Amino acid sequence: MAVVETSKPSEELKSNTKTTGQTNTITLRIARSNPSEGQESTFAEFQIPVQKWTTVLEAILYVKQNFDHSVAVRYSCRQASCGSCGMKINGKPALACYTKVSELNSNVITVEPMNNFPIIRDLAVDFKQLISNHKKMKPFIIREDSEVTPESKEFIQTPQDLEKFLQFSYCIKCGLCNSACPTMATDESFIGPQGLAQAYRYVADNRDKGKDERLKVIDDSHGIWRCHFAGSCSHVCPKGVDPAMAIQLLRGYLLGFRK
Amino acid sequence: MRESIIMKIHYGTALGAVALVAVHILMRMSQKFSDSLQYQNVIANYHFLPYALMLEVLLILLSVHGFNGLRVILLELKQGSTYEKMINYGSLAAMAVLIAYGSRTILMAGMGVS
Ligand code: HEM
Ligand code: SF4
Ligand code: FES
Numbered sequence: 128m129a130v131v132e133t134s135k136p137s138e139e140l141k142s143n144t145k146t147t148g149q150t151n152t153i154t155l156r157i158a159r160s161n162p163s164e165g166q167e168s169t170f171a172e173f174q175i176p177v178q179k180w181t182t183v184l185e186a187i188l189y190v191k192q193n194f195d196h197s198v199a200v201r202y203s204c205r206q207a208s209c210g211s212c213g214m215k216i217n218g219k220p221a222l223a224c225y226t227k228v229s230e231l232n233s234n235v236i237t238v239e240p241m242n243n244f245p246i247i248r249d250l251a252v253d254f255k256q257l258i259s260n261h262k263k264m265k266p267f268i269i270r271e272d273s274e275v276t277p278e279s280k281e282f283i284q285t286p287q288d289l290e291k292f293l294q295f296s297y298c299i300k301c302g303l304c305n306s307a308c309p310t311m312a313t314d315e316s317f318i319g320p321q322g323l324a325q326a327y328r329y330v331a332d333n334r335d336k337g338k339d340e341r342l343k344v345i346d347d348s349h350g351i352w353r354c355h356f357a358g359s360c361s362h363v364c365p366k367g368v369d370p371a372m373a374i375q376l377l378r379g380y381l382l383g384f385r386k
Numbered sequence: 387m388r389e390s391i392i393m394k395i396h397y398g399t400a401l402g403a404v405a406l407v408a409v410h411i412l413m414r415m416s417q418k419f420s421d422s423l424q425y426q427n428v429i430a431n432y433h434f435l436p437y438a439l440m441l442e443v444l445l446i447l448l449s450v451h452g453f454n455g456l457r458v459i460l461l462e463l464k465q466g467s468t469y470e471k472m473i474n475y476g477s478l479a480a481m482a483v484l485i486a487y488g489s490r491t492i493l494m495a496g497m498g499v500s
Contacts, residue, residue, distance in 0.1 A: 314462040346390045348470070353462060381390040 150176045153228060155186050157198055158239040161248045170237070171195070177228045183236060184212050184223035187250070199249035207365055210299035213306065214250050215239040220303040220363045241306035256315075257302050260322035263344055266329060269337025282334040295328035295373055297366040304360035304370050316349035320360035320370035323351055327373035330380065342380055351377055392454065399451035406444045413437065432495035445488040453477040453484070 155175045160168040173194055175186045187200050200223070202212040207225040216226050216238055228236060244252035274281045304320040305311050311319050318326075326345050330338045345351045351374060360370040379385035413431075414422050421427060432438050457477035461470060493499075 310462060314465065316465045317462075346388055348389050348461060349465070350389060352389050352393045353458070382394065 150178055151234075153177050153186070153233075154235045155190065156235065156237040157187065157190065157249065158237070159198070159249050160240075160246055162246050163248075168239075171198075179227070179229045181228050182224050183214075183216050183221075183226045183228060183231075183238060186228055186236065187223060187238065199247065199251040201251045208299060210301035213241050213301040213303045215241060215306070220306045222301060222303070222365045225365050241302060243306045243308065243311040244302060252302075254300075254302060257300065257305060257319070257321055260318050261300060261325055263318070264322050264326040264329070265337055265341055265344075266325050268329065268332065268335045269340065270335065284334060288333045291333075292328045292331040295324050295331070295368055298324060298328070298364075298368050299366055301365065303363045303365065304368075307359040307363040309357050309359065310353050310355065314349060314353055317353050318345060318347075318350055320354070320374065323354070323377065324360075324368055324370035324373040327377050330377065338380070342377075345377065346381055351381065396451060396454050396458075399447040399454075403444060403447045403451060406440055406447065409440060410444065429495060429498075432492060433498070435496075438492055438496050442489060442492050445492070446485055449481045449484045449488070453481045456480075 152174050155173045156170045157173070158168050159171050160166055173190050175189050177186060182205075184200075184202055184205060187198065188202075191198050191200070200212070200214075202224060203209040204211070205224045207222050210222075212223040213220060214223055215221075216223065217231055217233060217236060220241055223238065238250060240246045240250050240252050244254070244257075247253050273279055298321065300321065302321060304324070308317075308320055310317050323345060326341045329335050330341055354371070354374045356371065356375075358371045361368070361372065364370065376385070417427070431441075454477060457473055460473045460477075
């Protein structure tokens with residue numbers, strides 16, 4: 128891997144940021160590649176002024192604004208809601224918009240595309256399989272009747288009923304769990320922690336009647352049994368979802384411990 | 387076969403093996419370890435029908451568990467329908483061959499052929 132370019136912020140840019148707080152300069156290393164053009168991964172290095180609240184995403188956008196607009200990165204909400212900006216930051220999968228440079232305790236920040244996803248270009252990866260596996264989990268309430276017709280009432284749910292699946296409904300489909308999963312690294316057909324956690328989210332919802340359908344989908348040779356309890360999915364999830372637990376709870380149904 | 391049934395067998399054979407290996411170790415401890423490897427003592431084990439049967443069951447449990455475990459590893463290593471079919475049938479065949487070979491040993495020793 129070669130360093131392809133090094134850029135330094137101009138004095139003017141530095142002084143702009145000085146008025147709002149103490150500015151440090153860090154080195155941002157961005158992995159750049161373009162597999163469709165056969166271009167292998169190299170690192171581009173940039174000197175970036177940062178303050179204590181600067182996020183990794185802001186540092187990358189600083190590069191796009193000031194040095195190289197062609198860096199490919201996916202982002203939208205900038206507030207850990209849309210699930211677009213997952214990447215490897217100093218080796219660990221995290222949301223760039225939800226990771227402050229200051230919390231990394233390093234003057235060198237390396238950003239790379241997430242593992243276990245095909246790379247489109249630079250930091251942008253292909254979500255096709257994640258979305259397709261998510262859809263296979265039937266991520267909606269399955270039942271005959273509806274609560275939205277004029278003559279129907281809403282389905283009643285107690286706070287305890289809600290508690291059973293609430294944390295799993297916080298998933299933003301960022302894919303960090305899948306990128307951290309060691310099974311996903313070699314088994315490209317594995318459903319993955321994201322999909323399995325969503326299967327549990329709906330199975331555990333007492334308004335839902337689709338449990339058997341979903342259990343059938345996950346009880347496959349590349350389904351739930353290919354989890355080996357590494358737990359790295361739950362470790363990296365930025366939304367407090369615990370996919371590893373969802374997988375164990377789902378296994379309870381399949382092994383007959385839970386009804 | 388549904389994967390959950392295969393994995394129930396996998397966990398079941400593991401638990402069964404823990405129990406039988408415990409019996410196996412306790413039997414070894416009924417005499418000095420070096421004595422347990424004496425020719426007559428080894429042959430005596432096979433002539434004692436309940437123990438020979440237990441060894442046979444242990445052989446089946448561990449062949450099934452071990453080769454199914456290997457099947458799982460290989461399925462996670464590489465994907466593709468022909469490959470996966472080969473792995474599935476290959477591990478069944480390997481279980482059968484190992485069980486047949488082990489049973490042959492248990493039977494021959496039990497009948498005093500060797
Ligand atoms: C008697 C004690 C044993 C117990 C309690 C046991 C238990 C287990 C369990 C629970 C798994 C599933 C792990 C997972 O899904 O991540 C497993 C997998 C496996 N076992 Fe065993 N096992 C035992 C002995 C053996 C023996 C003697 C062999 C070799 C012949 C063996 C070979 C394997 C293999 C190859 C795997 C697949 C690897 C994996 O899934 O991580 N096991 N075992
Ligand atoms: S479970 Fe967490 S890490 Fe996985 S996709 Fe959902 S929000 Fe991201
Ligand atoms: S930009 Fe939306 S989650 Fe980071």
